[in-house]
Amino acid sequence: MLADWQRQFRFFLKALGGADCPLCALADNTARSQIEEMARRPPRRMAVCGAHLSALAGIVAHAASRTALVKAALNNSLDGTGVWAFECDICRAVEAAGGRVASIIRLLDRSLRFEKALERGPLFCHRHIARIVGHGRAPAFARIERRKLEELINEISQAQLLRRADLQDLIDKAAAYLGAPSGIDRKPPAEAGQFDNGTDGLAQAAAHQFAQWEEEQKTVRLDRLESEVASLRYRNAVLSEENRRYKLAHAAVEALRCDLERDRAALHAQTPPDNKERV
């Protein structure tokens, strides 16, 4: 039986024949199999990020099991000590698989045959290149990817110049290379350091601004209530008019009914006794 790293490296080698970053392909594949495994056998304690929870909830058909998973994920977003920190189990598995293959790529960096395979492969994404070559490691890999990047830039210029139809594909390739948002907002902000003049008086200024905002909200609420009152007044007027017409119509119907009954009684009185049953 193959070890984890062997299966992952084999998948990576196969993905070298594809069009996208092989480490991104490995990450997708690892996440998918982890999610499928979790859906089949929900672990007793699990922590997942939002993206992976959505994917997980998407494949769990049974509503009660889906709800249990969502609740477990929410509960586990707080660690036992009340600290707002957790690590997604699936992200961790994805990172571990990528890390193993990145190490192997660095180990094989001196192999000419491996270099040839990399040259035939697609451009890796920026994030994965950075992960492999960080601090001047894997110089051959870095050189190959740099050349592929330069080729992509040249190709985009050519496509624009010759008005080639594949320009959009090249732009998509550039976007895939640059990758997803880097998640800068996940890092804790440098709190007070963000304000040039420090936080002196900041709380007071913020409280003042909040009070202003609250006043504005009151005006907005008042406007909304006033227009609602106007609309209700109009509807009330319409209803009063309809009510008045209803009362008139009702009175007319009653008057007509009285007339009819009177005429009928009169007719009844004039009819000979033999014919009375037919009236």
Ligand SMILES: [Zn+2]
């Ligand atoms: Zn990648």
Ligand SMILES: [Zn+2]
């Ligand atoms: Zn995750």
